[in-house]
Amino acid sequence: MSLISYLHVVMTTRLAELRRDGERGDSPVPTAVIIFGLVFVATIVTGLALGKANDWMKAIPNHTNPK
Known part of the structure; x- marks a missing residue:
């Protein structure tokens, strides 16, 4: 029963906060x-x-865009 009382107090305190x-x-x-x-x-x-x-791709010599 003390565990239930403890959990009740913890939850009540947290809700109040x-x-x-x-x-x-x-x-x-x-x-x-x-x-x-x-x-x-x-x-x-x-x-x-x-x-x-x-700019980086244009700096490559003999580069052509794919078709």
């Missing part, structure tokens, strides 16, 4: 803005990588 922090998860920046920023940065990084890869 979670209720106390009612502001958790509220961000001043909306999720859509964060996602847009991540997509924007990923697009820039992808473009830079593609540019570097093209």
